Amino acid sequence: xxxxxxxxxxxxxxxxxxxxxxxxxxxxxxxxxxxxxxxxxxxxxxxxxxxxxxxxxxxxxxxxxxxxxxxxxxxxxxxxxxxxxxxxxxxxxxxxxxxxxxxxxx
Amino acid sequence: xxxxxxxxxxxxxxxxxxxxxxxxxxxxxxxxxxxxxxxxxxxxxxxxxxxxxxxxxxxxxxxxxxxxxxxxxxxxxxxxxxxxxxxxxxxxxxxxxxxxxxxxxxxxxxxxxxxxxxxxxxxxxxxxxxxxxxxxxxxxxxxxxxxxxxxxxxxxxxxxxxxxxxxxxxxxxxxxxxxxxxxxxxxxxxxxxxxxxxxxxxxxxxxxxxxxxxxxxxxxxxxxxxxxxxxxxxxxxxxxxxxxxxxxxxx
Amino acid sequence: xxxxxxxxxxxxxxxxxxxxxxxxxxxxxxxxxxxxxxxxxxxxxxxxxxxxxxxxxxxxxxxxxxxxxxxxxxxxxxxxxxxxxxxxxxxxxxxxxxxxxxxxxxxxxxxxxxxxxxxxxxxxxxxxxxxxxxxxxxxxxxxxxxxxx
Numbered sequence: 001x002x003x004x005x006x007x008x009x010x011x012x013x014x015x016x017x018x019x020x021x022x023x024x025x026x027x028x029x030x031x032x033x034x035x036x037x038x039x040x041x042x043x044x045x046x047x048x049x050x051x052x053x054x055x056x057x058x059x060x061x062x063x064x065x066x067x068x069x070x071x072x073x074x075x076x077x078x079x080x081x082x083x084x085x086x087x088x089x090x091x092x093x094x095x096x097x098x099x100x101x102x103x104x105x106x
Numbered sequence: 107x108x109x110x111x112x113x114x115x116x117x118x119x120x121x122x123x124x125x126x127x128x129x130x131x132x133x134x135x136x137x138x139x140x141x142x143x144x145x146x147x148x149x150x151x152x153x154x155x156x157x158x159x160x161x162x163x164x165x166x167x168x169x170x171x172x173x174x175x176x177x178x179x180x181x182x183x184x185x186x187x188x189x190x191x192x193x194x195x196x197x198x199x200x201x202x203x204x205x206x207x208x209x210x211x212x213x214x215x216x217x218x219x220x221x222x223x224x225x226x227x228x229x230x231x232x233x234x235x236x237x238x239x240x241x242x243x244x245x246x247x248x249x250x251x252x253x254x255x256x257x258x259x260x261x262x263x264x265x266x267x268x269x270x271x272x273x274x275x276x277x278x279x280x281x282x283x284x285x286x287x288x289x290x291x292x293x294x295x296x297x298x299x300x301x302x303x304x305x306x307x308x309x310x311x312x313x314x315x316x317x318x319x320x321x322x323x324x325x326x327x328x329x330x331x332x333x334x335x336x337x338x339x340x341x342x343x344x345x346x347x348x349x350x351x352x353x354x355x356x357x
Numbered sequence: 358x359x360x361x362x363x364x365x366x367x368x369x370x371x372x373x374x375x376x377x378x379x380x381x382x383x384x385x386x387x388x389x390x391x392x393x394x395x396x397x398x399x400x401x402x403x404x405x406x407x408x409x410x411x412x413x414x415x416x417x418x419x420x421x422x423x424x425x426x427x428x429x430x431x432x433x434x435x436x437x438x439x440x441x442x443x444x445x446x447x448x449x450x451x452x453x454x455x456x457x458x459x460x461x462x463x464x465x466x467x468x469x470x471x472x473x474x475x476x477x478x479x480x481x482x483x484x485x486x487x488x489x490x491x492x493x494x495x496x497x498x499x500x501x502x503x504x505x506x
Contacts, residue, residue, distance in 0.1 A: 002156050006146055016461035024152040026306065029470070031447060057459045065443055065451030065470050067419040068306035069149040073466035077459050135415050285501035287413075303416035304504050321502035357415050357500060 001025060001096035005086055010103045011078035019050060019058070020073045021086055023096065029064040043091045045070060053082035078104045124278070127348050130291040130356060133282070138303070142355035150232060150301035150353025153225075153308040157233025160226060166217025172230075175214065183237035185244070188350050191339045193250045200254045200335050203231045204310065222329035228308055232299040235352035242349050243296060245342040258340025261333060267324030273337075288357070293318075294345040295338060297354020308353060311338055391449055395440055395480060396488050406439075406491030408479050417497040419468040424479045426463035426489070430456075436463040437482045445475040458484075471497050 006020035023045060030042025042064060050058040057076045076084075081104045087097045131142055141147050161172045161179055176182040191202040194209060201209060207230050208219035220227035247255055262273045276285075277293030284290075298311035305313075312334045316326040327333040392401055409423040426436045435458040441451040454465050463481070471477070478492040 002152055002159075004146065004152065004155055020146050022146060022149065022152060024149075024156065029447075052459070055459065056455075057457070059455035061453045061455075063448050063450055063452065065441075065446050065448060067468035067470055069152055069301075071147055071149070071466070071468055074454070074456070075460050075462040075464060077461035079459075135411075135413075137411050137421055138415055141421070287498035288501040290501075303419045304500055306418050317502070317504050320504070 001088075001090075001094060003086070003096055003098050005084075005098045005100055007084045007100035007102055009101070010105065013078060013080075013104050013106055015078045016075050017078050017102075018073060019076055019084065020071070021048070021050075021098070022069065022071045023088065024069055025090065027064065027066055027068045027070060031064075041091075045088050045090045048072065048086065048088035050074070050076075051085045051087075052076055053080060078102065080104050124292065124344060124347075127294060127345050128281075128292055129296055129348050129351060130294055131297065131351060131354060133289045133291040134355075134357065138355050138357060142297075142351070148301065148353060148355055150299070150308050150355060153229045153232040153299065153301075154236045154353055156225070157229035157231070157236075160230050161233055166211060166215035168215045168217070170215055172210070179233065179237050183234050185238050185241050187235040187238040187352070188241045188244045190245070191254075191335055191342065192245070193254075198250075200251065200332075200339060202311075202330075202335060202338055203234055204312075205330065205335075207231060207234070223310055223313060228299050228310060231310065232308060232353050235299065235350060238350040239352060240349050242347065243342055243345050245339065245346070247343060251339060254336045254339050255343060257333075258336040258338070258343075261337045262340055262344075267319065267322035269322040271322045273318070293341070294348055295341045296345055296348045297351035297356065299352060300354035300356050302356045304357065311341075388444060391442065391444065392480065392490075395450075396482075399486065399488055401480065401488040401490050403490055405489040406479050406481050408477060408491045408493040410477065410493045410495055412494065412496060414471060414495050414497045416499070417471045417473075420471050420495060420497070421466075421468050422477070423464065423466045424491075426479075426481045428463045428481075428483065430458055430461055430463055432458045433484070435460070435484045437484055439463070439465060440480045440482075441469065442478040442480060443469065443471055443475060444478070445473040446470065447472060471495055473497060 001023060003021060003023040008017050011017050025045050028040050028043040032040050034040050044062060044064055044066065046062055048060045049056055058074045060072055081102060083099055083101050085099045089095045131139060145151055164171045187203050191200050194201045204222060204227055211217040211219055265272045273293060276290050280290050281292045282289065295311040298314060299308050301308045312329045315334055315337060319326040405427040407425045410420055414420040424439055426439065428436045436456050439454045442449055443451050451469050456463055474496045476492050476494045478490055480488060480490045482488055
């Protein structure tokens with residue numbers, strides 16, 4: 001699954017930083033018919049977790065009310081240099097992940 | 107009622123260019139303008155990102171990627187899309203970016219052409235067109251493309267479908283006016299492939315044009331058909347002065 | 358859903374208006390049952406939650422929203438979770454976001470689907486277990502032309 005993330009490369013300790021993720025995914029509601037009138041099975045990214053140096057800083061449990069190609073923006077407190085890891089899974093069991101490093105100065 | 111307010115001077119207009127064309131984004135609301143302006147929030151950039159990956163991925167029996175010949179798209183593809191559709195010298199046929207990509211695949215990569223409106227072709231087209239973002243449309247008229255421009259113009263002014271409407275009736279004579287909760291745009295293609303909220307996806311200009319045919323209850327020409335290519339060429343010429351916005355965001 | 362949307366289109370075209378109806382609030386009993394399902398019966402107080410979204414959405418497929426909760430976001434006092442609710446959607450619970458003191462700021466921006474005009478809600482659970490709620494009324498508009506491409 002193709003995704004884009006935005007994590008600042010640098011931050012000062014104690015700074016509140018903005019984290020963004022956008023994932024290419026139809027977020028199928030389960031209510032939509034295909035061109036032959038058959039119902040397309042529900043398939044949404046139901047869970048996304050963002051960890052900062054192994055600690056969970058954000059979790060999204062999502063349903064069919066989330067838009068296609070979901071965008072999520074949230075925040076984290078910069079504490080130490082390290083890595084942000086985003087991981088997610090959809091109803092079909094397909095998984096995706098992205099990671100980015102951050103350097104935190106005193 | 108609607109038809110009664112239209113008509114008159116439709117065929118008198120010879121000018122192929124609008125005096126001061128306004129991009130569709132100028133007719134969009136604040137939320138859509140903000141979505142297009144923010145490269146991260148713009149979902150069309152996901153297709154551009156996929157296109158960049160495909161650009162660098164080997165394809166076909168040649169086992170060559172686009173980048174193997176064209177190198178860095180940021181320089182080699184800069185301004186290219188602004189000059190399309192154009193005549194393919196080898197075949198003498200009019201091609202748009204989608205057609206150019208598929209010809210390149212067949213001739214140079216020994217790869218099967220990508221299906222029109224497939225995710226791969228949309229991604230590559232969006233990626234190539236994106237390299238011209240901000241550059242003015244630069245389609246010129248010459249002896250070779252003149253018959254196509256003429257046909258495109260005919261289509262643009264031709265009333266059709268159960269609603270008996272031509273492109274010009276809505277997108278020129280009534281541009282800027284309200285149709286239900288919508289402002290009618292001038293119908294420019296400079297932002298395509300574009301992400302449309304209605305599609306919940308990125309789609310080609312031909313998909314958008316087909317939607318207009320459907321809207322006036324006319325028979326939709328096939329993707330990549332001569333009719334849509336000629337119309338695409340005419341629209342590009344008519345939009346001279348606008349810049350490429352790919353990937354645009356539209357309602 | 359397409360059939361219904363076309364029906365709305367037809368209805369509004371005939372009536373010469375852009376909307377098939379005003380913003381309707383959910384019946385109080387249904388809302389209470391839904392909230393109880395999330396809170397387990399704990400009291401829900403109005404306030405502290407800001408729900409920013411356009412009053413007139415361009416399209417129900419992608420309505421931009423920003424939810425912010427008034428909280429110092431410290432270890433002792435922070436937001437645990439924010440649940441986004443759209444009662445007139447076929448599945449009213451849109452998403453649940455889990456936050457903590459490490460979030461620094463209790464604010465989430467995303468895009469949601471709305472099946473109809475409605476009051477959207479955000480329910481925040483604080484670290485002391487209390488629940489606070491805010492909402493916004495949204496009117497969903499539609500394209501004028503049928504889409505069959």
